[in-house]
Amino acid sequence: MSFTQFFQQLMNGFSLGSLYALLAIGYTLVYGILSLINFAHSDVFMLGTYFAFYMITIFMLPWWLSVVISVVLCAIVGMTIERVAYRPLRSAPRISALITAVGVSYFLENLGLVVLGARPKGFPRPDLMKNVYVIAGAKIQGVSFWVPIISIGILMVLLYIVYKTKVGMAMRAVAKDMETTRLMGVNVDQIILYTFALGSALAGAGGVMWAAKFPQINPLMGIFPGWKAFTAAVVGGIGNVVGAMIGGFIIGLAEILIAAFFPSLTGYKDAFVFGLLILFLIIKPNGIMGETLKEKV
Amino acid sequence: MNKNADAILSLDGLTMVFGGLIAVNDFNFQLQSGDLAGLIGPNGAGKTTIFNMITGQYIPTKGKVVFVSQELNHLPPHAITSLGIARTFQNIRLFGNLSVLDNVLVSFHKELKKTFFSAMWETPGYIQQEKGMREEGRQLLEAVGLLEMEKEEAKNLPYGQQRRLEIARALATHPRLLLLDEPAAGMNPHETMDLMSFIQRIRKEFQLTILLIEHDMKVVMGICERVAVMDFGIKIAEGTPNEIRNNPKVVEAYLGVEG
Amino acid sequence: MNAEQPLLMIDNLHVYYGGIHALKGISLEVYKNKIVSLIGANGAGKSTTLRTISGLVRSRTGNIKLKDNLIGDLPAHRIVEMGIAMVPEGRKIFPNLTVMENLILGCYIRKDMVQIKKDMDWIFSIFPRLKERTWQKGGTLSGGEQQMLAVGRALMSRPQLLMMDEPSLGLAPLLVKEIFQIIKKINQEGTTILLIEQNARAALEISDFAYVMETGKINTSGEGKSLLFDEKVRKAYLGED
């Protein structure tokens, strides 16, 4: 493999990894606070692509505006899910909340199949993403170039929110100790709602960019990226925002490079991610950035 | 070097550090077979942490736990139970949705020969074993006065009986050493009196060595032969209840220094 | 002095934890600018009382009144807004947040940036050691520093009433002394304090008034120092007859 090819693949891996990172944040934020695998997160990601698709094709809105609207709609969907399905179960056994999460996810997928149709739709890519750039002799597709840049921009904003604002502070506090956070005068229910909004917005943004990269969208498209993003969150250390980003890049890069170096294994690249998950659970169950959790006796 | 060869439990220089905070610092203590000893001290002194190190929930940062000349430091909790140490918890941890009898029977599981395969096919040997186990479980419930409640779900028992059931469940593991973590917490004076005679009775009946953590000084002074007092993770005194009562250090730990 | 209206008034409070009757009719009053302490052995129900006032636990019956407002049914974060702050048992500072962030979270409900800045300086003047550690993570502080941070954090909401659950817990004697001096100072600067302590002697030394609890009830009450020599107090602690 020549250097330019390698460079192309690297960029490709970066862009895929940045999308996993965007998606992984939502999982890790919610898990950090509620200890809940939000299975429906991947479906919010899917809905994001459809929102943008309809904004562009039916309402004929410009691309950037469609993205903004779709991100906002995703945030609303995320908050609705929390309010309707998860909040009533907050003090229920954990397995109940998990089953509900699976139910909500499956509901959205099947509703999607009925309302949006099972047949894949072609996502209209903007010119920006279609252009081909030549960098150091390597031809880089617009998506491979812009997606990581935009994603990293979004991730910066997220880091700012989580680490520099009062709401972000409250989120980190809730994740550590819900009761004491209440004693600070923080409306914890509201913070949890914000968390869902934030995670879902990122999923929406990720979804639109995913569709720009792989312009075939269907109601089940969220399942695999979602599962891999959760794996990324585990690899990075579940509950840790920076860890989720690192995990996302690791999985994205690994997936692309495996396929680049061993073309015959392309069909098994998903199985490889599974292997990585199992490996991490055995040797480093707390992930790269995770801390040891100890149950109080 | 073991100072006391025939000690049933010996804690040598136990230290537990949680992220910079020293919960227990160089704690030394010995129990002789048949002792009934108390571990007391103000809240947060590190008493429960010591229990957690003995039963394997925590791995000591330094020092070692020796039980009948076997070091326990890196054994998992279930292996430590099998060696003959049982405990109760400060905040009662019963199997709430299981019946009272089942709560006790769970503790027999580790000793069973016939497990899942013969259970599936209900072999005669298995049925025999199950029958024997139930009998023993009910005897035990009778001994602690809970036999009438055997079919009730544990979570429906009144508080005092829940404490009793937790002790019964611990006894069912056939321990030589029983660790009781605040058995009288939340009890009224009358229940507490009952509990004291109950502890003394099971100690005789089951030939136990008992170490208990307690806040209710009446209990400690009433039944313990030896008391260790902790404060800030350190043992500040050890002796008979009378010695302890008059030890200025102890009074200070409890009533506090001049403000 | 009883002519004036108490800042906090609790009337016949009953609280149940699962099947346990934890508080069996607690009534007490806290007057403005006083230090009132609640003492008694472990398990007597002191913490439950504070947790009920702060809205973390719901009472079955009984009233909690802050000045003229009934606050018994408000959620915890609204109670903070009403002007009651709490230093929880075991400090409970946020170990993953810096000292500064812990303090900012303490004034989460406030918007007056200028005054917040002044209060922050005030906190640092009371606890100079916190100032040196502004950017350190809470979890890396020593026990005493964590206790100071917990007190400072609670003060940042500018409460009318500050409740403290065992501020001396797990602190070395020298630090206990320091903490109690600070409590007194805070009180002198205009904050009413309701204090829970195991360390009865230290608490009674600085208290204007005290209630002694035993098994969910208030047993005795009286002016702080006079209780120091009360036989009942000794009994409640050491179980002497």
Add this chain to the structure above:
Amino acid sequence: MGKRDYILTAILFVILLFGLWLAQNYLNAYMIRILNTAFIYVIAAVAYNLINGIAGQFSLGPNGFMALGGYTVALLMLPVYQKIQVYFLTPLIWPFSVITFPSYLFILSLFLGGLIAAGGAFLIGFPTLRLRGDYLAIASFGFSEIIFVLANNFIPLTNGALGIKGIPQYTNLWWTGGLAFLTVFLIRNLVNSSFGRALKAIREDEIAAQTMGINPFRTKLLAFAISGFFAGVAGGLFVTLISTVSPTLFTFAMTFNLLIIIVLGGLGSITGSVVTAFIFAFLQEILREVEATHTIGSFTIPGIPGMRMVVFSALLVVLMIFYRRGLFGTKELSWDLVFRLFKKKEPQE
């Protein structure tokens, strides 16, 4: 179980046998198929409830285990000449290319299918069940998806997306019914045994269970493997019922159906799962109506394909929020309970 209960159970068993005989001989093919499906659901659901309900460990793996069992049985039972036809593009790998079990070894193939599935369960359980938290859910979900990927891509073994056709149809009501009875019998015994109590104790409070001398990891792993075994058997039965297997047969939808069954019946109630497995099998057929086109007078209401799963998933969420206990909670349907039900209806003096 008292003497009375033994007799009543025996009588019920005979009645059910007779019912099976009637069904096999007099019901139409459509009804027989529903009954067969119901029995297979019983096996899979009861096995699934063992890990999710009794042990309280959230697995999303049963469709993967059923696929493992299904493919194993298909590969073992398919006649060699049929194998050559099916694998005409890419030949089947050795040794499956030369193996064909005679029909009397059908039960052995089911057993082996179960063992392979149990092996899969062991593979996921080993790294995840040591850990607290919900890693089992995400790993088992991933595992099932990987099985799907492998079934599609490992063509020399699975024939890819085309699947395997022409599997001999051994399965009839005697097989499904018989194995369903056996499974319920075995798992019920297990749940009532000391092993079952240990599992429930882990579900209630893992730390306390460990303190009572139970090795939680070993106990959970064993339960998970047993659960996987019976899921594999159910998969094998399913494949020989419809005589074909392909990657789309055991998708997540299968796991989801089982999840609804065990939640509706009561997490932790074996008999509950049996009852709801039957209800579900029929409900699934009834709800087909929703998807069909209806004509009322001159109006035509177009059918909405896929609506069934929307209804089911909404049902699951609503159940979890408002009716978490399910029909039976963690209780078992027993003769005592039946008698009590009847007693209530009798006028008392």
